Amino acid sequence: MPYAVAADLKDRWQAFPPGLPDKVVDTLLEDAAVWLKAKFPLIPDAPSEHQAGVLKMVSCAMVRRSLIADTHDGASEITDTGGPFSSTLRFANGEGNFYLTGQERDLIENAIGVGEFRNITAEGW
Structure with missing residues (x-):
């Protein structure tokens, strides 16, 4: 499932190449989604609105x-x-x-909670 569609990229890129078929862009956006999911396996299958926005921006x-x-x-x-x-x-x-980019990596990691501190206690020893 891609995080963006061709229209999202066109909205973000004023110099979008004229004549470039949406199908080509949609295929690349699907590839980007697979790439991101492989790189960050903690991306949820159903991202929150905030996570979806970050993933759309980075995919584009x-x-x-x-x-x-x-x-x-x-x-x-x-x-x-x-x-x-x-x-x-x-x-x-x-x-x-x-x-x-480093900034995009930080955005994704912050959005999906990579590196958050979690406290675990073990009792009953």
């Missing part, structure tokens, strides 16, 4: 990064030269892999 960000990288066909660097001038563009995610 992951897919957006993936789609931006896809426009350069796996290139890690592009250099243009004209006369004495040159410019180089280096891409952080040339293959379009899914990844989380």
